[in-house]
Structure formats: structure tokens, C-alpha cells
Amino acid sequence: MSNTNDLTNRINERYSTMSKGQKLLATYITDHYDKAVFLTAAKLGEVVGVSESTVVRFAAHLGYKGYPQFVKALEELVRTRLDSAREIEVTYGRISRSKVLESVLKTDMERLKGTFEKIDQNAFELAVETILTARRIYIIGIRSCAPLASFLAFYLNLILEDVIQLHTNSSSELFEQMVRISKEDVIIGISFPRYSLRTLKALEFANNRSAKVITLTDSVHSPMNLYSSCNLIAESDMASIVDSLVAPLSVINALIVALCMRKQDEVADTLEMLEQVWEEYQVYENDEIDYIDDKLKMHYAHKEEMDF
Numbered sequence: 001m002s003n004t005n006d007l008t009n010r011i012n013e014r015y016s017t018m019s020k021g022q023k024l025l026a027t028y029i030t031d032h033y034d035k036a037v038f039l040t041a042a043k044l045g046e047v048v049g050v051s052e053s054t055v056v057r058f059a060a061h062l063g064y065k066g067y068p069q070f071v072k073a074l075e076e077l078v079r080t081r082l083d084s085a086r087e088i089e090v091t092y093g094r095i096s097r098s099k100v101l102e103s104v105l106k107t108d109m110e111r112l113k114g115t116f117e118k119i120d121q122n123a124f125e126l127a128v129e130t131i132l133t134a135r136r137i138y139i140i141g142i143r144s145c146a147p148l149a150s151f152l153a154f155y156l157n158l159i160l161e162d163v164i165q166l167h168t169n170s171s172s173e174l175f176e177q178m179v180r181i182s183k184e185d186v187i188i189g190i191s192f193p194r195y196s197l198r199t200l201k202a203l204e205f206a207n208n209r210s211a212k213v214i215t216l217t218d219s220v221h222s223p224m225n226l227y228s229s230c231n232l233i234a235e236s237d238m239a240s241i242v243d244s245l246v247a248p249l250s251v252i253n254a255l256i257v258a259l260c261m262r263k264q265d266e267v268a269d270t271l272e273m274l275e276q277v278w279e280e281y282q283v284y285e286n287d288e289i290d291y292i293d294d295k296l297k298m299h300y301a302h303k304e305e306m307d308f
Contacts, residue, residue, distance in 0.1 A: 012223035141190035183210035
């Protein structure tokens with residue numbers, strides 16, 4: 001285990017065995033470690049809404065001898081984040097402006113190649129089958145993973161009847177959207193470093209209600225896999241200020257295509273119905289340019305002027 005990520009790793013590894021109060025602390029520290037490092041045990045408990053003794057037990061549960069040792073680990077985490085920021089600056093310094101496109105595209109190609117070599121075909125087939133047989137499909141992705149979740153939800157809605165993308169402005173809102181999840185349903189959780197504890201909470205909630213859990217993450221050691229029965233692994237790397245999510249998007253594309261192939265007739269009917277709706281309500285009349293149509297319109301307009 002890397003010392004530089006020791007606290008984060010301990011939180012991820014022990015999260016499933018934490019009490020409710022300890023999970024609140026874990027979430028706060030993951031999201032606000034730069035603030036938590038300056039707080040006493042009493043003040044941290046006050047901010048999170050738990051007792052000071054819960055904070056002390058939390059530190060012990062993570063394997064620290066006392067709260068002071070836990071604070072030292074927090075300080076190390078802050079330094080690690082700062083070092084990461086400096087590493088980003090160094091990375092930018094190594095790449096000349098003329099080589100940015102080439103460098104980024106080559107890195108993404110390497111991530112795709114690595115994903116192709118490592119991904120479990122059986123897990124992929126299980127994910128397809130699980131989604132097809134589920135009554136309702138929930139999808140969650142937070143922060144940089146939110147666009148991936150939206151992309152997947154958009155296309156699944158064209159293929160299947162009951163797809164819900166979870167919105168996560170707050171934890172309470174998240175659970176309100178999932179209150180009816182059951183063993184007949186499936187949730188797809190998308191998360192890459194830094195892992196989202198809110199996504200992990202959603203997967204835990206679903207697992208506790210016997211729903212099936214599919215994850216799309218970067219490693220078999222990801223905490224997202226604590227509650228999942230089907231793990232899709234795609235390489236991701238933060239080589240610059242942005243996360244590389246090209247490989248995860250490619251896996252999502254493959255998932256969508258596989259589902260379309262299994263539901264060809266239904267998808268064709270849905271698209272035909274949508275075309276009729278778009279035409280009836282002139283959905284694209286003012287949004288897209290049809291050059292042939294425009295020329296015809298101009299021709300008839302000119303002819304009418306001449307006739308007049």
C-alpha cells in the first residue's frame with residue numbers, strides 16, 4: 001500500500017464495516033480533507049454532526065493509535081494533493097504546445113489498448129444480460145463521470161423502458177430517488193479516482209435492498225467493487241488537469257451496441273416512432289440546415305416574385 005495514499009486507501013478498504021456516523025466522517029474527509037486537517041476531534045464532530053467519541057473511534061477503526069496520528073495522515077494527504085498539482089505543472093512543462101494533441105491522443109490510445117487487453121468478456125456479457133432482465137435500471141456517475149452517466153442513460157432510454165439517471169445534489173435527494181429499488185432492479189455505478197463516496201453509498205443502498213450492482217471503474221481493487229456482482233474495468237489516468245475517460249466511454253459504447261443487437265426490433269420501432277414525432281412537431285425544423293430544401297424554398301420564392 002502506498003504511503004502517499006494511505007488514508008484514502010484505509011477509508012476505501014474499511015468503508016463497508018463503518019457505522020453510520022463513521023461513514024459521514026469518511027464522506028466529509030474525502031470531500032473536504034483540506035478543511036478537516038485544521039479541526040480538532042471535537043470540532044470535526046460538530047461540523048459533521050457526530051460526537052467527539054465517534055471521531056476518535058473512527059480514527060481507531062482506520063488503524064491509527066489516536067486522533068493526533070490520524071491528523072498526521074490527513075496532513076500527508078494534503079501534501080500528496082499539492083504534489084499532484086505540482087506534477088501536473090511539470091507534465092505541462094514537458095509537453096511543448098505543438099505536441100499537446102499528439103501526446104494526449106497517444107495516451108488515450110494506450111488507455112484503450114490496456115482496456116482491450118484486460119477487460120473481462122464474461123463480465124461484459126453478464127452486464128448485458130443483467131440489464132436486459134432488470135425491471136428498472138438506475139445509473140449514477142458524479143463529477144467528471146456525470147457525462148458518462150448521461151450518455152449511457154440517453155441511449156438506454158431508447159432501448160429499454162424504465163431507465164433512471166440519479167441526480168446527486170444531496171445525499172437525501174439521492175436516496176429519495178432510489179427508495180423503491182429492489183431485487184428486480186439493477187444499478188450501474190460509474191466512478192474513477194478520486195472515487196466518489198456518494199456513488200459508493202448509492203451502491204451500498206442498492207446492495208442492501210438486494211438489487212444487482214454493475215460497476216464501471218478503473219481497477220479490481222476499486223472500492224466501487226465492494227457491493228458489485230459484475231465489474232467492468234476500463235483504464236483511466238489523470239496525466240493532466242483532466243481525467244482521461246476515453247476508455248470508459250468506449251466500454252459504454254460497446255455496452256449500448258450489444259444491447260441494441262439484442263433488442264433490434266424494439267429499437268427500430270422506437271426510432272421509427274421518434275422520427276414520426278419529430279416530423280409531426282417539427283422538432284428539427286429550425287435546428288438543422290437542409291441545403292437541398294433551402295435551395296428549393298429559395299427557387300420557389302424567386303419564382304413567386306417573378307410571377308407577381
